[in-house]
Amino acid sequence: MVQHVVINRELSEEVVQEIFIIVWQDAAKYQPATGTPMAWLMTIAHRRAVDKVRATQSSRNRDHRWATTAPSAYDGVLDDVTDKMDAQILIASLACLSALQRESIVLAYFGSLTYQEISVKLSVPLPTIKSRIRDGIQKLRTQIETP
Structure with missing residues (x-):
């Protein structure tokens, strides 16, 4: 699911590692009444994958803005x-x-x-x-x- 959202294999692997850390640290927060362990895990995975995609896109946008505005910001x-x-x-x-x-x-x-x-x-x-x-x-x- 993470690779389907993120697409880039290396970034997907990073996200999965982050998910395992989150699950390990927040295991006590899991509430069986709200859903299955798999649903809880998939929710965390989906949110983390979307966050990674947004962060990557935001970084690209910043780089693009910097590349296109740097010449006009030149002090002449x-x-x-x-x-x-x-x-x-x-x-x-x-x-x-x-x-x-x-x-x-x-x-x-x-x-x-x-x-x-x-x-x-x-x-x-x-x-x-x-x-x-x-x-x-x-x-x-x-x-x-x-x-």
């Missing part, structure tokens, strides 16, 4: 501070660029425009925009990597 303060510091360094580094390079880079990376869109917006040939951005990024990289 360090990442926010690091991102803000990186942004401050980048903004300060933009000062080393020429006005034309800065304008092209700001439009590309902060304005989310393509090279073609920047070319049209500034009325400048596409190869010139590409060169400005490439040269500006190289300057930025040098500026940021230099301590």
Whole structure:
């Protein structure tokens, strides 16, 4: 009966051991007027088996909740501070660029425009925009990597 309720063989064996301990300890509580010894034993077994199933399911639910909520419980303060510091360094580094390079880079990376869109917006040939951005990024990289 226990294995039918619990299904897992190892857990069923644990439950049966617990049942034997309960029966041994509570044998004096058995009252013949309320039913047969087998009925008393089966009642204890069924209750203990159901308890084990509920406990196992509850544990799985907790593990699942923890696994799915852990990322959202992540404290992103360090990442926010690091991102803000990186942004401050980048903004300060933009000062080393020429006005034309800065304008092209700001439009590309902060304005989310393509090279073609920047070319049209500034009325400048596409190869010139590409060169400005490439040269500006190289300057930025040098500026940021230099301590």
